[in-house]
Amino acid sequence: THPDFNCPTPEGPIPDCGALTAAVVAATGVEPVVVGKPAVHMIDAFCAKYGTARNTLAMVGDRLYTDIAMGINAGILAVLVLSGETTADDLITATHRPDLVLKDLGEAAGLLVP
Template identity: 35%
Template sequence: MAERKPIESWLTDMDGVLIHEGVPIPGADAFIKKLRESGRPFLVLTNNSIYTPRDLHARLARMGLDVPVENIWTSALATAKFLDDQRPRGTAYVIGEAGLTTALHDIGYVLTDHDPDYVVLGETRTYSFEAMTKAVRLINAGARFICTNPDETGPSTEGPLPATGAVAALITKATGKEPYFAGKPNPLMMRTGLNAIGAHSESSAMIGDRMDTDVLAGLEAGMETILVLTGLTTPEQIERYPFRPSSVVDSIADLVDRI
């Protein structure tokens, strides 16, 4: 590996790195505490667009992880930033929860099913056939197709469940139109996040538990990448990818002393 600058800013995924199925991963509290004490810029990222940063702050606080609202970056916020840059104060038909609708309202978007500029698909636990049919018809009528993230499955206590990417594939099959994904592994999410905290990729690190989203996004954004083994990726699976993380550690606890 080429010599990199010292890490001045930290970005970390949430599920599989800091928490797992609603329970903090050992060492996560010490990692966040040391980050806050150090004064270094940091972000906790998630491809899940269901919750607002305020919701996530409260959820993490109940688990003993004190992450300020301004240090949380979601695929919903990345999507809203992208749309605000592309077509300010536009219109959208949205399939998603409060995290996504709030982010779009905050940039001045009007949510409508009447000739919208965009169909925006996010995470929800209540995908309806009626909503998907409406999305298909609007896209066929000319609306542009945007998706918060490409994750095909998500975690639950009962096992994997279909996620945004799987529903996007259904809509693509029905329309022939591929969506633009704003969340990881799109480096756009990383770059807008870095800009939000005034950080630079060459002195930043991305911590994640997935090769196909976290590590790939960090790599393409020019960051140091660290894979933890507390989530979805096993050591054997790493070798199947044509790219590698900068380093692999057992868990977030192994990184506390690097801050």
């Protein structure tokens, strides 16, 4: 699970995992175990499976509370792209601060090392 309440689509937002999980929590009173963003389980599993050092990884995303929080929690480079949910104004009061802020994924692609 992850706590994202909606997922953007060209037709407008649709319910995402966080919205569905909230309904189950309301009905059962049981909190979920979050293994997706912002938890670090996926990063841990990736590093273990591929023998990858964390200092070679980056988490790139558009949501401060999941994508950037995951990068911070995992101790890897946290890169925010401003082409999705988060705006530059959101950074003023952000709890989770990215290491790098880019306009979009195109700009991120230009930073990749072959």
